[in-house]
Amino acid sequence: MSGTSSATPDDRPHPDDADVLVVGYGPAGQVLSILLARQGWRVTVVERWETPYPMPRATVFDGETARTLASLGIASSFDEIGEPVDAYDWRNAAGQTLLRMEFAAPGTHGWPDATTFHQPALEAALADRAAEFEDRGLLRVLRGHTATAVTDHADDGVTLTAETAAGEARTLKGAWLVGCDGANSFVRDHLDVGVTDLGFSFDWLLCDVVLNEHWAFTPANAQICDPARPTTVVGSGPGRRRWEFMRLPNESAEELNRAETAWRLLKSFDVTPENATLARHTVYTFRAALTDTWKKGRVLLAGDAAHSMPPFAGAGMCSGIRDVLNLSWKLDRVLRGSSDARLLDTYGPERRSHVLRTIELSVQLGKIVCVFDEEEAARRDAALTTGKTPDRPVAQPLREGVLHRTVGTVTAPPTGSLIPQGRVARDGVIGLFDQVVGTGFVLLTTEDPHAVLRDEQRAFLSGIGAHTARLVSGAETAAGAFADLDDVYIPFLASVRARFVLVRPDFHVFGVGRNTRELGMILDQLKNQLVMKEAGRPPRH
Numbered sequence: 001m002s003g004t005s006s007a008t009p010d011d012r013p014h015p016d017d018a019d020v021l022v023v024g025y026g027p028a029g030q031v032l033s034i035l036l037a038r039q040g041w042r043v044t045v046v047e048r049w050e051t052p053y054p055m056p057r058a059t060v061f062d063g064e065t066a067r068t069l070a071s072l073g074i075a076s077s078f079d080e081i082g083e084p085v086d087a088y089d090w091r092n093a094a095g096q097t098l099l100r101m102e103f104a105a106p107g108t109h110g111w112p113d114a115t116t117f118h119q120p121a122l123e124a125a126l127a128d129r130a131a132e133f134e135d136r137g138l139l140r141v142l143r144g145h146t147a148t149a150v151t152d153h154a155d156d157g158v159t160l161t162a163e164t165a166a167g168e169a170r171t172l173k174g175a176w177l178v179g180c181d182g183a184n185s186f187v188r189d190h191l192d193v194g195v196t197d198l199g200f201s202f203d204w205l206l207c208d209v210v211l212n213e214h215w216a217f218t219p220a221n222a223q224i225c226d227p228a229r230p231t232t233v234v235g236s237g238p239g240r241r242r243w244e245f246m247r248l249p250n251e252s253a254e255e256l257n258r259a260e261t262a263w264r265l266l267k268s269f270d271v272t273p274e275n276a277t278l279a280r281h282t283v284y285t286f287r288a289a290l291t292d293t294w295k296k297g298r299v300l301l302a303g304d305a306a307h308s309m310p311p312f313a314g315a316g317m318c319s320g321i322r323d324v325l326n327l328s329w330k331l332d333r334v335l336r337g338s339s340d341a342r343l344l345d346t347y348g349p350e351r352r353s354h355v356l357r358t359i360e361l362s363v364q365l366g367k368i369v370c371v372f373d374e375e376e377a378a379r380r381d382a383a384l385t386t387g388k389t390p391d392r393p394v395a396q397p398l399r400e401g402v403l404h405r406t407v408g409t410v411t412a413p414p415t416g417s418l419i420p421q422g423r424v425a426r427d428g429v430i431g432l433f434d435q436v437v438g439t440g441f442v443l444l445t446t447e448d449p450h451a452v453l454r455d456e457q458r459a460f461l462s463g464i465g466a467h468t469a470r471l472v473s474g475a476e477t478a479a480g481a482f483a484d485l486d487d488v489y490i491p492f493l494a495s496v497r498a499r500f501v502l503v504r505p506d507f508h509v510f511g512v513g514r515n516t517r518e519l520g521m522i523l524d525q526l527k528n529q530l531v532m533k534e535a536g537r538p539p540r541h
Contacts, residue, residue: 018044018140019335021160021174023147024181027058027119028303028320030126032178033141034072035328037133041335044172045139046162048146048181052127055280056119056208058317059236060085060221064395065318066111067421067507068325069122070432071439077125082117082237087219090368090384092377093226098384099368100219108395109507110421110432114314116220118237145170150177150190152297176331177299180324183287185305191296198288200310200363202370203247204232207262208280209271211239223312223369227377230369232311233269240279243269244311247283249372257283286310288363290355294348302327307355312365315358322506323351329440329505333530338463340531343402350401357396402504402529404511404522414496415511419444419503422488424471426481433469433489437482441466444501446493448478452516457523464530502526 020036022029025047033043061069066078090099107113133139142162148169149161160172179187188195217235224231232244245265247256255261262281263273290307294300303320327347333339368384371377398416406412419442421433429436441464445452449468453461461468470481471489484490493501498512500519510526513519 016044016170016172018042018172018174019176020044020331021046021158021172021177023160023177023179023187024185024303024305025141025143026053026180026182026303026320027123027126027317028324029178029180030123030130031068031072031321032180032302032324032328033139034126034130034133035324036331037130037136037138038072039328039332040138041332042137043133043139044174045141046145046147046160046172047141047143050144050165052120052123054120056236056240056242058117058119058314059234059242060114060116060314061321062115062314062318063107063109063111063113064418064507065321066115067109067434068321069126070111071434072126072129074125074129077121078111078115080238081121081125082115083220083235084112085114085116085220085235088114088221088223089219090223090225090365092381093224093228096381096385098225098381108420109418110423110434114221116235116237118240119317121237142170147181147186150187150299152299154297158298175298175335178324178327179299179301179305180303180320181305183304183308185301187299188291188301188305191293191299191301193291193293193296193301195289195291198359198363200288200366201285202366203253203256203283203285205245205247205256205262205265205281205283207243207245207266207278208236209241209243209266210277210279211241212275212277214239215241217241221314223365225369225371225377225380227372227374229265230371231265232369241271243271246370253283257281286366288359288366290352290359292352294352295344300327300344300347306351307359309355309359310362310366312369313358313362315362319355319358322354325506326351333464338530338532343531346401346529350398353399354396361396398508402510402526403508404502404525414501414509417509418507419501419509420488420492421507422484422486424469424482424489425474425485426483430485433482437469438467440464440505442503443468444489444493444503445470446472446490446499452519454520457520460523460527464526 019041020043022033022045025045033045036043084105085103088101089097091097103113105112130139144164145162148163151159157175158177163169179185181187221234230246234242236242287308288310294306302323309316330343334341334343403411403415424433424436443466449470471484472478472481473490474483474485496512498514500513502510502522504510511522513522
């Protein structure tokens with residue numbers, strides 16, 4: 001089976017053939033499967049658990065992730081599964097605020113900057129969306145199947161062997177295989193790749209609580225940086241909260257992980273069996289680590305299979321969804337035969353660099369709260385109250401990979417940054433940009449594209465499935481133009497002194513141009529970096 005062009009469904013001789021095999025069906029595996037299936041690719045998922053895990057793991061997603069989830073068609077479920085976060089406070093033992101992160105709703109991406117959510121409800125919403133592709137024969141989810149063997153056949157694809165609990169083996173074939181199978185990834189172990197551990201790890205007691213009545217929490221999320229017992233208090237979706245208590249040096253995980261211990265610690269927050277239900281208590285150990293290799297032959301890693309991080313930036317699940325959004329558009333091009341398979345070699349370097357900086361931020365935040373020594377805590381308090389804050393922003397730009405370069409390998413802002421999102425209008429249709437214009441490659445411009453684009457440039461943009469959007473201010477009108485209702489795009493272009501902005505399908509800016517000459521250079525670079533092939537199947541939108 002060739003991985004550079006896909007057979008049509010009628011060409012497949014066996015029902016166990018797929019374009020892409022996915023191991024693991026948590027949020028990363030679900031999002032990847034939907035992204036590929038909606039492009040028309042056949043996806044088979046192997047998931048070892050018979051039923052979805054009923055307890056939450058992640059508790060927050062950011063505006064960028066909300067934007068991706070909305071593009072899948074599940075935005076209508078957001079109010080049911082989550083609540084916007086107003087702020088995230090870091091307080092010392094005396095209750096003094098050391099650090100505060102404020103979040104807007106809507107934020108930069110058109111959705112709340114942060115949303116606390118109930119993960120099982122999110123997975124159910126994704127499963128409902130995925131069912132539409134299952135009904136069309138594009139997606140198949142094999143629950144209760146454990147991956148046991150992977151064979152990479154080079155140009156002939158990859159074979160996956162999976163077994164049921166009864167020991168029945170099944171052989172599946174695909175052009176590519178993606179391991180989204182979590183921190184204890186079988187696929188990662190099979191690849192035998194190195195893992196870099198940043199050496200920051202602690203045990204915490206996690207308590208998931210269902211409240212019997214409505215409580216108002218302001219701010220929604222907080223870290224209590226008390227050396228006597230570092231504590232996390234965060235939302236976990238409507239009517240749910242999570243408390244986490246750090247294991248002290250003089251106590252064992254066994255004594256900490258008792259229901260009576262959980263209730264004793266919760267009582268200091270006025271949480272008791274009379275007003276709440278303890279849905280779960282467990283001691284977990286967080287790590288700060290990422291795999292050194294994300295692609296080996298026809299097998300790739302994503303999500304927790306590729307990285308794990310402390311929870312303090314709320315970026316674990318979000319990073320996994322960024323992984324698969326990055327990977328999906330590249331797989332789509334390679335499967336169509338429009339790009340050489342070498343395009344996938346950019347996936348690991350792009351994502352690893354980005355994730356490493358995210359993990360470093362999570363560690364930096366963790367070192368604020370994970371302090372037992374009172375003298376060290378006093379020094380920390382003094383530093384933070386005088387304005388010393390973490391030096392890494394939560395939103396990270398791409399720094400390498402498929403990006404426009406001005407000189408050699410140098411990228412210049414805003415290249416690699418995320419494009420914001422606001423509401424636009426055209427021909428009486430009003431909505432967020434992604435819903436009105438569409439997703440994929442996008443060329444934003446303040447110019448009339450018919451007047452400035454050459455025929456070959458229009459053909460190239462059409463060939464990669466790009467949307468060209470001319471923008472005018474909200475008070476203006478122009479034939480075929482989109483009105484910038486929230487003053488997002490016109491000011492953005494002005495701030496970077498550009499008339500053109502080319503955006504990748506994962507919302508990162510590929511490059512900006514001040515004039516038509518620079519636009520031509522940008523388009524030429526993109527064509528080269530996509531490792532274009534002369535023949536390919538048309539985009540599947």
